[in-house]
Amino acid sequence: MAENDKSNGASYRDKLSTVDNSGRRVWVYAKKVKGKYYNKRQALALILLAFLFITPFIKYKGDPIMLFNVIERKFIIFGVIFWPQDIHLILLVFITILVFVALFTVIFGRLFCGWVCPQTIFMEFVFRKIEWAIEGDAASQRKLDKAPWGFDKLWRKSLKHFIFFLIAIATAAIFLSYILSIDQLKVYLLEGPQIHPGGFAGLLVFSGLFYFVFAFFREQVCTIACPYGRLQSVLIDKKSIIVGYDYIRGEPRGPLSKAKEGNLGDCVACKACVVVCPTGIDIRNGTQMECINCTACMDACDAVMERTGRPKGLIRYDSEEGIETGQRSVFNARSIAYSAVLSLLILFVVALFAMREDSETTILRARGTLFQEFGSDSISNIYTIQVVNKIRKPVNINMKVLSPKGNIKYIMAPGTIEKGTVGKGQFLVILAKKDLKSSKTPIVIGIYSEGKLIEEYKSAFVGPGYLNND
Ligand code: SF4
Ligand code: SF4
Structure with missing residues (x-):
């Protein structure tokens, strides 16, 4: 780990920065951030929030374009419907995503946490902004919390928590609409809790959970609860890209007034990077599990470097190795090779989606039956058919014997099979005795939908042995 670990005894590794010596929580008052990384993250957060809140209202051919109905095991991903029969595909996609996340983290560290994690986006770009607007910046918030209860504190706290709770309800409703669909959610809301107690209980539980997380639990989701955060210690190595402090350039740190005396590094010990940190850590201590790579300290330090006429990037995206050797290594052979593997994984998932069949047919000879005489010159076998309709409209299934x-x-004809349902049928295949070549004659059955051949099924037609020489 970083050399500066030793300089301060690394005592910060023994306990969370947000817990004091008596084990009580230290509330994080993060100062407002300004800078190019913050602006970029804010723009991305707005796009992602718009996507989250608008998507449930977008429909494609009468269905939502995204649905994760775990109750009925029906999933729609960008308009492609996955029925319970496709669950293996969903599992494959899920496993691919897990591999993707692991590989991505090995190369890019916690980039995901800082830029696209919903917890970070809601905390930093929704709830914290409201807090700044109502209670002021970090210093005002601290002062307000210490102040005795009076009118000013009462209205600010009440308004903040009232807005927090409204947002929590809206967010819970949106999350539920991804499970139930927005139409179903509207029905629940219009018909009320008497008719849909389960739906309303879900809405209340989700709302309460979101409110608790963003009003009280906050950064502890990332520093204590998130399993992905806990995995960092095994996924990240010296070559992984992190938000890192260049201790070679920065140390020994000291105030600007003493810098003229020489022998000091570029860090002016202003703590601007510490006061903006939403998880309450000091990045100058080295890479820490609590760091969510939010870039706030990079922006804060860059502003200080600019003001003091020093090169930016004292805190920057780099690898531990890059900082140690002074060779910046965001894009190296390893990260390029891993990125190529990630691209292949994405292609694999896309191919899985593209190759998915619109229907799935299973034909089996009826159990316990061999053959029957059919008239004087023919033999019949009984088959069962099962067809899963995976498309958005009803299908009509017909069959023909293609060979011989x-x-x-x-x-029992399978007939019309509604979308997303399974149709079943039973039928006889009748062949002339003269066409039977052996006791097991290969046959091909064509399955047609709307007059179009959609599948061919091969089987062995059972006939009596006396018709031939076997
Ligand atoms: S150390 Fe920097 S990047 Fe890490 S969480 Fe704190 S402010 Fe964000
Ligand atoms: S903001 Fe930069 S200069 Fe100031 S304490 Fe942090 S690392 Fe040092």
Whole structure:
């Protein structure tokens, strides 16, 4: 780990920065951030929030374009419907995502946490902004919390928590709409809790959870609860890209007034990087599990470097190795090779989606049956058919014997199969005795939908042995 670990005894590694010596929580009052990285993250956060809140209202051919109905095991991803019969595909996609996340973290560290994690986006670009607007910047918030209860504190706290709770309800409703669909959610809301107690209980639980997380639990989600955060210690190595402090350039740190005396590094010990940190850590201590790579300290330090006429990037995206050797290594052979693997994984998932069939047919010879005489010159076998309709409209299924010449006689026709349902049927395949070559004659059955051949099924037609020499 960083050399500066030793200089301060690394005592920060023994306990969380947000817990004091008596084990009580230290509230983080993060100062407002300004800078190019913050602006970029804010722009991305707005796009992602718009996507989150608008998507449930967008429909494609009558269905939402995104749905994660775990109750009915029906999923729609960018308009492609996955029925319970596609669960293996969903699992494959899920496993691919896990591999992707692990590889991505090995190269890019916690980039995901800082830029696209919903917890960070909601905390930093929704709830904290409201807090800054109502209670002021970090110093005012600290002062307000210490002040005795009076009118000013009462209205500010009440308004803040009232808005927090409204946002929590709206967010919970949106999350539920991804599970139930927005139409179903509207029905629940219009018909009320008497008819849909389960739906309303879900809404209340989610709302309460979101409110608790963003009003009280906050950064502890990242520093204590998040399993992805805990995995960092095994996924990140010296070559992974992190938000890192260049201790070679920065140390020994000291105030600007003493810098003229020489022998000091570029860090002017202003703590601007510390007071903006939403997880309450000091990045100058080295890489820490609590760092969510939010870039706030990079922006804060760059502003200080600019004011003091020093090169920016004292805190920057780099690898531990890059900082140690002075060779910046964001894009190296390893990260390029891993990125190529990540691209292949994405292609794999896209191919899985593209190759998915619109229907899935299973034909089996009926259990316990061999063959029957059909008239004086023919033999029949009984088959069952099961068709899963994975498209958005009803399908009509028909069958023909493609080889050899033969007929189909339905005992129970599969008929019209509604979207997302499974149709079943039973039928006889009738072949002329003269066409049977052995006791097991290979046959091909064509399955047609709307007159179009969609699948071919091969089987062995069972006939009596006396018809031939086997
Ligand atoms: S150390 Fe910097 S990047 Fe890490 S969480 Fe704190 S402010 Fe964000
Ligand atoms: S903001 Fe930069 S100069 Fe100021 S304490 Fe942090 S690392 Fe040092």
